[in-house]
Amino acid sequence: MSEVSLPAPPEPLAAPVFDSHCHLDIMVGDRPASSGDPVALAAQAASASVRGILDEARAVGVTRLVTIGYDLPSSRWGAEVAAEHDDVHAGVAVHPNEAHAATPETLAEIEALAGRPEVRAVGETGLDYFRDWASRDDQHASFRAHIEIARRTGKALVIHDRDAHDDVLKVLAEQGAPPVVVFHSFSGDADMAKKCADAGYFMSFSGPVTYKNAGYLREAARVAPVELMLVETDAPYLPPVPHRGKPNAPYLIPLTLRCLAEVRGVRPEELCEAINANGVTVFGEW
Numbered sequence: 001m002s003e004v005s006l007p008a009p010p011e012p013l014a015a016p017v018f019d020s021h022c023h024l025d026i027m028v029g030d031r032p033a034s035s036g037d038p039v040a041l042a043a044q045a046a047s048a049s050v051r052g053i054l055d056e057a058r059a060v061g062v063t064r065l066v067t068i069g070y071d072l073p074s075s076r077w078g079a080e081v082a083a084e085h086d087d088v089h090a091g092v093a094v095h096p097n098e099a100h101a102a103t104p105e106t107l108a109e110i111e112a113l114a115g116r117p118e119v120r121a122v123g124e125t126g127l128d129y130f131r132d133w134a135s136r137d138d139q140h141a142s143f144r145a146h147i148e149i150a151r152r153t154g155k156a157l158v159i160h161d162r163d164a165h166d167d168v169l170k171v172l173a174e175q176g177a178p179p180v181v182v183f184h185s186f187s188g189d190a191d192m193a194k195k196c197a198d199a200g201y202f203m204s205f206s207g208p209v210t211y212k213n214a215g216y217l218r219e220a221a222r223v224a225p226v227e228l229m230l231v232e233t234d235a236p237y238l239p240p241v242p243h244r245g246k247p248n249a250p251y252l253i254p255l256t257l258r259c260l261a262e263v264r265g266v267r268p269e270e271l272c273e274a275i276n277a278n279g280v281t282v283f284g285e286w
């Protein structure tokens with residue numbers, strides 16, 4: 001499938017930044033694309049390698065990334081790749097859409113992986129009320145178990161929150177949030193951003209903040225404290241404008257970063273610097 005057309009690289013950033021959330025294993029085709037997602041399939045057809053993805057990203061100033069797990073095989077894969085690459089950290093978890101698979105044995109291995117030095121996050125976990133692939137009871141039980149793993153291992157908790165803002169906040173408050181919490185691909189409005197800010201939760205903004213109909217996300221990005229902001233691709237999903245419908249990759253971070261900088265009225269390099277500092281707070285030193 002050599003006719004897959006990939007987005008052209010954006011203008012390089014003037015200062016380095018990192019991608020807080022992507023799925024390298026799906027991009028390189030080591031794992032199936034979720035539900036045959038056409039964008040992910042196109043990414044795989046482009047037959048990238050991990051080294052190629054890292055080099056393309058570095059060429060535009062995206063010098064590091066976090067590859068995020070969603071089940072046991074992807075979590076094991078991410079930990080291995082992070083161990084082999086200085087510019088890659090990993091997150092490990094069972095995704096809320098797979099919560100029925102979060103058996104005690106699986107959670108025990110997730111916790112063992114989370115203890116490895118190159119694994120810096122427990123995620124993505126959380127609640128997804130958009131899809132009903134796993135029951136809400138299973139999702140809540142898995143989410144609470146992952147919160148406990150993050151607390152015991154001291155790693156950042158990376159949250160997938162889809163149409164479940166109130167319950168995610170409630171479970172975090174009831175269970176006791178770990179010291180570092182990240183809302184991945186932040187999808188709330190300004191009011192939700194204020195709630196997260198009050199609780200000290202990080203907000204990681206992704207491609208949708210650039211979408212024409214997503215004014216509420218730009219409002220959220222305007223009111224979020226800069227010391228709680230991150231940027232991510234969620235690649236191969238959620239490509240920023242003008243590449244909707246095409247495979248996303250870490251080298252497209254500059255498009256989302258520039259949108260965030262414009263919304264906040266700051267220079268992109270200022271925002272990159274702040275986000276890199278936040279990255280050390282959240283994921284530790286590289």
Ligand SMILES: [Zn+2]
Nearest residue numbers: 021068124234
């Ligand atoms: Zn993700």
